Amino acid sequence: xxxxxxxxxxxxxxxxxxxxxxxxxxxxxxxxxxxxxxxxxxxxxxxxxxxxxxxxxxxxxxxxxxxxxxxxxxxxxxxxxxxxxxxxxxxxxxxxxxxxxxxxxxxxxxxxxxxxxxxxxxxxxxxxxxxxxxxxxxxxxxxxxxxxxxxxxxxxxxxxxxxxxxxxxxxxxxxxxxxxxxxxxxxxxxxxxxxxxxxxxxxxxxxxxxxxxxxxxxxxxxxxxxxxxxxxxxxxxxxxxxxxxxxxxxxxxxxxxxxxxxxxxxxxxxxxxxxxxxxxxxxxxxxxxxxxxx
Amino acid sequence: xxxxxxxxxxxxxxxxxxxxxxxxxxxxxxxxxxxxxxxxxxxxxxxxxxxxxxxxxxxxxxxxxxxxxxxxxxxxxxxxxxxxxxxxxxxxxxxxxxxxxxxxxxxxxxxxxxxxxxxxxxxxxxxxxxxxxxxxxxxxxxxxxxxxxxxxxxxxxxxxxxxxxxxxxxxxxxxxxxxxxxxxxxxxxxxxxxxxxxxxxxxxxxxxxxxxxxxxxxxxxxxxxxxxxxxxxxxxxxxxxxxxxxxxxxxxx
Ligand SMILES: Nc1ncnc2c1ncn2[C@@H]1O[C@H](COP(=O)(O)OP(=O)(O)OP(=O)(O)O)[C@@H](O)[C@H]1O
Ligand SMILES: [Mg+2]
Numbered sequence: 001x002x003x004x005x006x007x008x009x010x011x012x013x014x015x016x017x018x019x020x021x022x023x024x025x026x027x028x029x030x031x032x033x034x035x036x037x038x039x040x041x042x043x044x045x046x047x048x049x050x051x052x053x054x055x056x057x058x059x060x061x062x063x064x065x066x067x068x069x070x071x072x073x074x075x076x077x078x079x080x081x082x083x084x085x086x087x088x089x090x091x092x093x094x095x096x097x098x099x100x101x102x103x104x105x106x107x108x109x110x111x112x113x114x115x116x117x118x119x120x121x122x123x124x125x126x127x128x129x130x131x132x133x134x135x136x137x138x139x140x141x142x143x144x145x146x147x148x149x150x151x152x153x154x155x156x157x158x159x160x161x162x163x164x165x166x167x168x169x170x171x172x173x174x175x176x177x178x179x180x181x182x183x184x185x186x187x188x189x190x191x192x193x194x195x196x197x198x199x200x201x202x203x204x205x206x207x208x209x210x211x212x213x214x215x216x217x218x219x220x221x222x223x224x225x226x227x228x229x230x231x232x233x234x235x236x237x238x239x240x241x242x243x244x245x246x247x248x249x250x251x252x253x254x255x256x257x258x259x260x261x262x263x264x265x266x267x268x269x270x271x272x273x274x275x276x277x278x279x280x281x282x283x284x285x286x287x288x289x290x291x292x293x294x
Numbered sequence: 295x296x297x298x299x300x301x302x303x304x305x306x307x308x309x310x311x312x313x314x315x316x317x318x319x320x321x322x323x324x325x326x327x328x329x330x331x332x333x334x335x336x337x338x339x340x341x342x343x344x345x346x347x348x349x350x351x352x353x354x355x356x357x358x359x360x361x362x363x364x365x366x367x368x369x370x371x372x373x374x375x376x377x378x379x380x381x382x383x384x385x386x387x388x389x390x391x392x393x394x395x396x397x398x399x400x401x402x403x404x405x406x407x408x409x410x411x412x413x414x415x416x417x418x419x420x421x422x423x424x425x426x427x428x429x430x431x432x433x434x435x436x437x438x439x440x441x442x443x444x445x446x447x448x449x450x451x452x453x454x455x456x457x458x459x460x461x462x463x464x465x466x467x468x469x470x471x472x473x474x475x476x477x478x479x480x481x482x483x484x485x486x487x488x489x490x491x492x493x494x495x496x497x498x499x500x501x502x503x504x505x506x507x508x509x510x511x512x513x514x515x516x517x518x519x520x521x522x523x524x525x526x527x528x529x530x531x532x533x534x535x536x537x538x539x540x541x542x543x544x545x546x547x
Contacts, residue, residue, distance in 0.1 A: 148408070151407060151408065151411075152404070152407060155401055155407040155414065156393070156394075156399045156401035156402050156407075156414060156417075156418065157401060157402050157403060157404060157406075157407045158407075159386070159390055159393060159394050160394055160399075160402050162383065162385065162386055162390075163383045163386065163391075163394045165385075166382075166383040166384050166385055166386060167381045167382070167383055167384070169345065169377075169381055170377070170381035170382070170383065170457075171394075172345070172365045172366050172369065173343070173345075173365065173369055173374060173375055173376075173377070173381070174369060174374065174394070174395045174397075174457060174460075174461050175366055175367075175369030175370040175374070175397060175461055176366065176369075176402075177366045180403075181402070184403060184404050188404060291385050292385055
């Protein structure tokens with residue numbers, strides 16, 4: 001298989017884990033999380049720090065998922081009862097704090113230089129087989145996450161989070177406290193983000209604070225909006241659309257070689273911005289249709 | 295079931311919209327609250343059910359003062375309200391709306407969802423049975439699988455009553471249950487409320503349809519500009535001069 005395609009598939013899987021978590025939080029529960037990248041960052045650093053200090057990768061992945069989840073706890077305690085727009089701001093602030101800590105606590109994170117030499121997941125194999133092994137493990141996690149989401153959607157828990165999304169006051173009037181449900185959703189989504197971050201760290205092999213900017217969060221938002229909010233199929237479709245626009249703009253130079261290298265980053269940004277605009281104009285419910293269409 | 299609403303008050307800045315209102319219900323009764331637009335009826339409901347923080351007053355349910363219990367705790371204590379503007383779960387079907395209202399669901403957390411699916415499924419079956427009963431009782435069968443957002447205003451009112459019933463509430467507070475409901479159905483709905491009341495559920499009802507309401511309730515409380523201006527048997531209250539004045543004078547603005 002083409003190495004380039006494998007690489008894209010791996011990155012798509014890493015994005016998909018993030019997107020599934022955000023879809024659970026926003027699409028199903030209505031929780032506006034603008035700080036998703038913070039938990040991705042926590043997971044990446046957790047696994048990177050542990051594995052570069054000799055902890056086996058299997059354990060560092062597990063730790064990353066758990067620490068990603070635990071990192072969401074204080075955010076939830078402080079802000080889950082806030083109005084949704086305040087929660088959005090609090091979560092954004094949280095992810096920026098995470099990035100600041102990663103930048104300034106050099107003893108732990110190696111500061112702006114970042115952490116290099118993060119071990120691969122299967123250190124025994126090399127080259128193409130290494131990439132294929134990585135793809136396999138990412139795929140396994142994605143399939144498990146999708147199955148988990150399907151189980152949630154069909155459960156009484158899933159019913160209640162959708163009720164919260166539709167009308168929080170009515171949920172309270174029935175004697176059910178939305179806060180507990182939102183907290184669980186925040187924790188599970190952050191666990192997926194933590195795991196995703198760990199996979200990313202082991203795949204890229206090098207992490208630094210500037211990789212965990214809020215723009216990552218917004219890419220995930222764009223993916224779920226373009227695919228169809230509140231739908232698992234929409235989340236999968238959205239990640240594919242996002243990758244097509246991100247990667248597709250790479251090939252722009254093949255047909256338009258006059259574009260200078262330095263302009264490419266801006267063009268990629270412009271491309272997904274354009275995609276989002278086209279979707280909101282022509283297909284606001286996303287490719288697969290969102291939860292309002294049934 | 296007994297309810298004592300004691301001196302409830304609410305002010306917005308200098309404007310007192312609910313002014314020391316007291317209402318007593320003994321033994322699962324059906325009681326009406328009337329008054330012209332803006333009298334403070336819905337605000338009173340929000341105060342009693344904990345959806346608004348008031349300026350003084352208390353609610354005593356079955357002898358227990360609720361103090362500053364939250365809206366969720368009050369509903370759990372058995373006091374469930376509906377909303378003047380229906381708050382259906384718009385993107386869920388009528389059946390799902392009702393399922394969601396059932397109390398004490400073990401499946402409502404992620405641990406049981408993943409690790410105890412069998413017991414969750416068992417409870418779901420039980421709840422589904424009760425939901426079918428409620429759907430039959432309220433004649434919502436034809437729309438059972440319709441997203442609640444697509445229901446008519448009257449059907450949404452019925453759905454909210456259904457959800458309140460599913461919670462197993464002992465006191466149900468209905469804010470204009472007859473608004474948007476056709477006259478034939480109003481008669482039927484009144485009959486249902488009587489049936490439920492006979493089973494021991496108390497009702498506190500805000501309603502502008504005085505004809506239908508006075509046939510249903512044993513007692514009327516009248517509010518005007520935040521204050522209680524009259525209370526008593528429907529016939530007596532409706533012929534009260536101050537009440538007529540409030541409706542003709544206050545209702546016209
Ligand atoms: N947030 C608020 N700030 C200021 N005034 C408010 C606020 N909410 C309600 N009011 C005022 O409180 C008064 C009582 O309103 P409320 O909705 O309780 O009346 P109501 O008796 O239910 O009327 P209706 O029959 O029209 O439903 C009204 O004059 C309203 O304008
Ligand atoms: Mg009102």
